[in-house]
Amino acid sequence: MSNETILIVEDEPLVGLELKEDLELLGYAVPEVIGTGEAVAEAIARHRPALVLMDVRLGGGLDGIEAAGLAKTEFDVPVIYLTAYSDAETLRRAALTAPDGFLLKPFDERELAANVQIALARARGGQSQRRERRFLERSAAEANSALIKLLPAPDAAGPGYLVGGFLEPCLSGSGDFFDVFPAGAGRRAFYGFDVMGHGMVATLAAFSLRELLPAIGRGKRGRSPSPAEVLRALYARYRRKGGAGPLDASFFTIAYGLLDEATGDYTLVRGGHMPVLQLGAGGELRSLHPAGAAVGVPGEVEVEESRGRLEPGDRLLLASDGLFAAFEGEDPFARSLERLSAFAGGLRGSSLEDFVGAFRRRVLEADAERGATDDSSLLVIERR
Numbered sequence: 001m002s003n004e005t006i007l008i009v010e011d012e013p014l015v016g017l018e019l020k021e022d023l024e025l026l027g028y029a030v031p032e033v034i035g036t037g038e039a040v041a042e043a044i045a046r047h048r049p050a051l052v053l054m055d056v057r058l059g060g061g062l063d064g065i066e067a068a069g070l071a072k073t074e075f076d077v078p079v080i081y082l083t084a085y086s087d088a089e090t091l092r093r094a095a096l097t098a099p100d101g102f103l104l105k106p107f108d109e110r111e112l113a114a115n116v117q118i119a120l121a122r123a124r125g126g127q128s129q130r131r132e133r134r135f136l137e138r139s140a141a142e143a144n145s146a147l148i149k150l151l152p153a154p155d156a157a158g159p160g161y162l163v164g165g166f167l168e169p170c171l172s173g174s175g176d177f178f179d180v181f182p183a184g185a186g187r188r189a190f191y192g193f194d195v196m197g198h199g200m201v202a203t204l205a206a207f208s209l210r211e212l213l214p215a216i217g218r219g220k221r222g223r224s225p226s227p228a229e230v231l232r233a234l235y236a237r238y239r240r241k242g243g244a245g246p247l248d249a250s251f252f253t254i255a256y257g258l259l260d261e262a263t264g265d266y267t268l269v270r271g272g273h274m275p276v277l278q279l280g281a282g283g284e285l286r287s288l289h290p291a292g293a294a295v296g297v298p299g300e301v302e303v304e305e306s307r308g309r310l311e312p313g314d315r316l317l318l319a320s321d322g323l324f325a326a327f328e329g330e331d332p333f334a335r336s337l338e339r340l341s342a343f344a345g346g347l348r349g350s351s352l353e354d355f356v357g358a359f360r361r362r363v364l365e366a367d368a369e370r371g372a373t374d375d376s377s378l379l380v381i382e383r384r
Helices: 013-025 037-047 064-075 088-096 109-149 200-217 227-238 321-325 333-345 352-370
Strands: 006-009 051-055 079-083 101-104 161-168 176-182 187-195 252-260 265-271 276-279 285-288 306-309 315-319 376-383
Touching (some): 006 013, 013 109, 051 064, 064 088, 079 088, 079 109, 161 352, 187 315, 200 227, 321 333, 321 352, 352 376
Parallel strands (some): 006 051, 051 079, 079 101
Antiparallel strands (some): 161 376, 176 187, 252 265, 265 306, 276 315
């Protein structure tokens, strides 16, 4: 027996009354019988039923299928359809609302009882899962928002430079991040990393790395370690030995560099990350991809440094693989690099804000077309 509330929507009064009596004999509370689809929302808000029995054919402008769709989307209430019609079109429309049961008239009390019990049991289990999913979604959204607020300010690279970029995180949690920070007199460190996988584990790892990298990169007694030294320190810290920390079950890629504010000279390393691009003021584009494996892979790895200089008007781009994928389609990586380079070259002369905005729109368009599958991020440093 149960005292759960069930709402009946049936435009034939005698049929509705009979259903009400049957359900009350089974121990359910039936506060009223609704005769029109238009009255369903108000009745659900008033009675908060655990289940709705919905006749498919109702008088008025709103039929039972439309009313059921409203009940499920607006109130998350399970619905069992009642109908004497089993034609293909009715069944097709009803199926689109994902009903929790379908009773063909005439039906007996045993059929009614079985369908109601099953629908209520499924709803109880589903509500728990939905609550957990909503909690995880809220937690991920809050974590993503916190990461985005930590992205560097436009003046983070010091006088004479501009910093821009964006982070489009996965809904389940982002493993992408980038930053610029002081690393000794007249020097700025910059990096972009991508923790493999998604979800809160990747996000927690991103927060952890964001705290760790300045601690390593600023060095001691005013000496800034070289990018190669920073990458080797990361390799040593996260070499897989089992139970080593939050990244033990994952790994991450990183591009890390050191910029001389006065000269524009920079040195960078790449640990499995996508190539770093330098876009000249005249439109020429250089791809830097020094050797280096992702952090967290087993065994000894080679570390190689690349060097360059930012002249006035030049831009340095650190992009994650999610951004490269927006230019890839079904083509291999070389083709995506070619497309991305052409896209960047076509934006020559644009402001940094417009430059970054164009890349972000490209990512959003690609995500809308194929569905978001990865985090996407871009850091741009421009010498003025």
